[in-house]
Amino acid sequence: MHGRGGNTVRDLRTGSRATVLRGLYFDGPLSRQELGARTGLSAGSVSNVTGELLADGLIEECGSVGSDGGRPRTMLRVAAGRARLVGVDVGETQVRVALFDLARTELAARDLPLSDRGRDAGHVVELILAGLADVLERTGTAPETVLGVGVGVPGIVDQGAPGADGRGIVVHGQAVGWDAVPLGRLLRAGTALPLFVDNGAKTLGQAEMWFGAGRGARHAVVALVGSGVGACVIADGARYRGASSSAGEWGHTKVHVGGRRCRCGARGCLEAYVGAEALVERWGAAPPGDEKAGLAALLAAAEAGDPAAVGLLDEAAEYLGxxxxxxxxxxxxxxxxxxxxxxxxxxxxxxxxxxxAATGYALRFPYEHALIVLGSLGPEAVALGAATLPLSDFLDSGGRLPDRSHLTDAGA
Amino acid sequence: MHGRGGNTVRDLRTGSRATVLRGLYFDGPLSRQELGARTGLSAGSVSNVTGELLADGLIEECGSVGSDGGRPRTMLRVAAGRARLVGVDVGETQVRVALFDLARTELAARDLPLSDRGRDAGHVVELILAGLADVLERTGTAPETVLGVGVGVPGIVDQGAPGADGRGIVVHGQAVGWDAVPLGRLLRAGTALPLFVDNGAKTLGQAEMWFGAGRGARHAVVALVGSGVGACVIADGARYRGASSSAGEWGHTKVHVGGRRCRCGARGCLEAYVGAEALVERWGAAPPGDEKAGLAALLAAAEAGDPAAVGLLDEAAEYLGxxxxxxxxxxxxxxxxxxxxxxxxxxxxxxxxxxxAATGYALRFPYEHALIVLGSLGPEAVALGAATLPLSDFLDSGGRLPDRSHLTDAGA
DNA sequence: AGCCGTCGTCTCACGCCGTGAAGTAAGCCG
DNA sequence: CGGCTTACTTCACGGCGTGAGACGACGGCT
Structure with missing residues (x-):
């Protein structure tokens, strides 16, 4: 019940800045005029707010468009070069660190394969920090222009106390053997940049929502099928996190009580029927070790008419539905x-x-309002999605550049 | 992206009024002092806002409490008699109309049994309007003191265009044979009072959240097991509705793909395993027609050790888990x-x-953060929950009494 | 070429907000 | 009865968005 997120009149301006900035970010160049119509702000306020944002260098004018008979409208857009973002994808075989500008252009990236110490959190942290230093140095990026570092990891992420500089972030990654790893504290020891950590599936979902097949939807679910199965729930335009930020664990939904045993220990989980690991294991006739090749082989066999493969995939479609x-x-x-x-x-x-299958299983009314589509970004968008974490914070704050005068002593 | 819910400085006051009013409503009598600490407002603003609310008659002073050595604090509370609420429960056998004051004291109630025309929407509307007129007249309630009429109905409620006076509300009640019934328009023809309609299970859930076993939780799910099975999802303190207000249809979640046929037409729905209708039907040895008696008989048989009954209930617990x-x-x-x-x-x-069962089926981390408890209100709270619909609107608007100067011509 | 109408943008007086500090009320203790 | 403590009220201040009017900047018309 506390705070309500802003009591004072100054908070109004923060809100207006955020609305204008979000409008320009998501809906391309816009004139002040259009901005007013879209945000509900009066022309005067738009002028005021855009003036402030221009002075801060956060947005810039970009040409003008004639309007029949009248003064042409000056277009505005977010200044892509004003700040930078780092997205990190902690995968099962490698760590990928990417540097983006505000227009999500990838300025540099670095892939660091996990050694055989792969499951050791300390090793992963070393790789992240090394990759971070590398991309910053190669591009000559000053740390104070970096809005933050977003990290997508496997497992459940407990955000800890908010505003605690990220130090409270703890990761529970049962799949990679991480039990309550204090990732926030470990990373904080090596960088002074703002830190944001979330589940990798969730960051991928965020990327699909912002830039992919989910664009424009206010209520959506991004269903992520990989080795395991997860989901990212968007409720009213924002990620739904739940009480301890673990909402959306779709893969362990029970679709067959008493059915197949899942790697999580329970029986009848969805993941045990449609996850790549489970499918490849049941298919059997594939070289072990390489899941992607195995799944491709299964798919090829089904295309060729192999009845076992066809049956397996049909069953997967049924369960997925x-x-x-x-x-x-x-x-x-x-x-x-x-x-x-x-x-x-x-x-x-x-x-x-x-x-x-979904037509038959879902209730008619909600199903008629739902569209089922394939993602449009590909799995490499995890790092991009991770970079949206600091970006989201930046936009919501109305473009407040974080104060990091303490950066000098900790380095980047 | 529109509006953001208030741009002007005056909206700040609306928000402050709402915060103060909610604080007083949910956390009993409070001094201005405590109110300030709780809402984050400065002492000056609290004085201002409470002064306004006092002048509007929405709150009142109620005694004072000594504070060691200093001026005693004057306690404030919501003025229970300032306005009234109507809650309507449209059940399977009867319609219940109840009138409450702001302190949720039931001032009058009327039960109207459904005739054999029970499934006819026109008949239900007649009963609602008759009950409404009755409770208003018996208590001498002037229509302009009624904040609104909340109605809990079976089926999915499509809220239609917001702000359209409730006229756009349409109910899809497959269980009672209602196919796109324009309940809003039908009721609007007979009363000028503000209308709010929602699924009965959802209103019951709302009641549990506000006054029952869900009090204080920001993220909760109220699981409702009756003849069928439903749920009411509370995300971040507010009902989660989804894109077309039908979220929370838990009963038709698939727990056994290819399993028992459900009355919705699909196979393997949870409802087909744990709903009272399904349990009684499978039990068989009960007088048909009275579901509650049947379920009680099943329960008694299990208590007496009947293995078939025990097995049925154990299975139900497993599926429910x-x-x-x-x-x-x-x-x-x-x-x-x-x-x-x-x-x-x-x-x-x-x-x-x-x-x-839930321990075994759920993931450890989220399960450790979740508490499973029984409701504390009983099924008769549907009408109370329905009355919270206009109440919620009232509180959120900061105690704006709806302008209904047009009431004279339409009657109540 | 000059003028006019059109439309985008800027400027500014106004009413309102919450804050924080100073002032006031209302009880206790000695 | 006076001082002390605590709750509440008052008020000047900086700040906000609005809406009306002023100010550009262009196309088209004469």
Whole structure:
């Protein structure tokens, strides 16, 4: 019940700045005129706010467009070069660190393969910090122009106390053997940049929502099918986190009580029927070790008419449809985006079957309002999605550049 | 992207009034001092705002409490008699219309049994309007003191265009044969009072959240087990509605793909395993027609050791636990409240089994943060929950009494 | 070429807000 | 009865968005 997020008149300006900035960021160059119509602000206020943002260098004018008979409208856009973002994808085999400008152009990236110490958190932190230093140095990026470092990791992320400089962030990654790893504290020891950590599937979902197949939807679920299965829930335009930021664990939804055993220990999880690991294991006839090749082989066999492969995939489509029907019934989204590397690989073949199953399993009314589509970004967008974490903070704050005068002593 | 809910400085005052009013409503009598600490407002603003509210008659002073050595603090509370609320419960056998004051004291109520035309929407509307007129007249309530009429109905409620005076509200009640019934328009023809309609299960959930076992939780799911099965999802303190207000249809979640056929037409729905209708039907050895008696008989048989009854209930607990595990995984709530008449009847016996099953089926991390409890209000709270719909609107608007100068011509 | 109408943008007086400091009320203790 | 403590009120101040009017900057018309 505290605070309500701003009591004073100055908070109004923060809000207006945020609205204007978001409008320009997501809906391209806009004139002050259009900005007023879109934000509900009066022409005077738009002039005021844009003036401030221009003075801060956060936006810039870019040409003008004639308007029949009248004064041409000056277009405004976000100044792409004003600040930079770092996105980190902690995968199962490598760590990827990417540097973006505000227009999400990738300025530099660095892939660092995990050694055999792969599951050791200390090792991962070393790689992240090394990659971070590398991309900053190669591009000559001053630390104070970096809005923050977003990190997508496997497992559940407990955000800890807010405003605690990220130090309270703890990761529970059962799949990679991370048990309550204090990632925030570990990273904070090596960099003074603002830190943001979230589940990798969730950052990928965020990327699809902002720049991919989810664009424009206020209520959506991004269903992520990879080795395992996860989901990213967007409620009313914002990520739904739940009480301890672990909402959206769709893969361990029960679709068959008493059914197949899942790697999480329970029986009948969705993941045990449609996750790539489970599919490849059940298919059997594939070289072990390389899951992607295994899934591709399964798909090829099905295309060639192998009845076992066809059956397996048909069953996966059925279960996926049932799982999606659950999402439709529970969340009533306007869009369901199927992503993840396995989802994108299988999607073109499975989609008709998924839609058919979901039609039968979901309630008619919510299903009629939901669109099931494939993701459009590909799994490499995890780093981009991670970079949206500091970006989101930046936009919500109305373009407040973080004060980091303490940067000198800690280095980057 | 429109509006952001208030740009001008005057909206700040609306927000402050709402915060103060909510504080007083939910946390009993409070001094101006405490109000300031709780809301984050400065002492000056609290004085200002409470002065306004006092002048409007919305709050009142109620005694004072000594404070060691200093001026005693004057306590403030919401003026219970300043306005009234109507809650309507459209059940399967009767319509209940209840009139409350702001302190949720029931001033009058009227039960109107459905005739054999029970499933006819026109008949239901007649009963609602008759009950409404009756409770208003018996208590001598002037229509302009009524904040609004909240109606809880079976089925999915499409809220239509907002701000359209409720005229756009349409109900899809497949269980009672309502197909796109324009309930808003039908009711509007008979009363000029503000109208609010929502699913009955959702209004019951709202009541549990505000006054029952859900009090204080910001993220919760109220699981409602009756003849069918539903749920009410509270995300960040507010009902989660989804894109077309049908979120929370938990009963038709798939717990056993290819399993029992459900009355919705699909197979393997949770409702087909744990709903009272399904349980009684499978039990068989009960007088048909009276579901509640049937369920009580099943329960009694199980208590007496009848193995078939025990098996049925154990299975129900297993499935309920699995369904709740799904809710825990997907929504990551801090509390799960089990309500509904069947849920409350079976709860004491089933709860240990439910908890055991959920422990096994849910992921450890979110499950550790979730508490599974029984509801504390009973199924008759549907009308109370319905009355919270106009109340919620009233509180959120900072106590703006609706302007209804047009009331004279339309009557109540 | 000059003028006019059109439309985008800027400027500014106004009413309102919350803050924080100073002032006031209302009880206690000695 | 006076001093002390605590709750509340008053008020000057900086700041906000609005809406009306002023000010450009262009196309088209004469």
């Amino acid at each position: 049932a799982g999606i029907a659950d999402l439709v019934n529970l969340f009533n989204p306007e869009r369901i985006v199927i992503g993840g590397w396995a989802g994108l690989l299988l999607g073109p073949r499975l989609l008709p079957g998924i839609r058919a | 699995a369904g709740i595990a799904d809710l825990v995984n997907l929504f990551n709530p801090e509390r799960i409240v089990i309500g509904g008449w069947a849920g409350l009847l079976l709860g004491p016996r089933l709860l240990p089994g439910i908890r055991a």
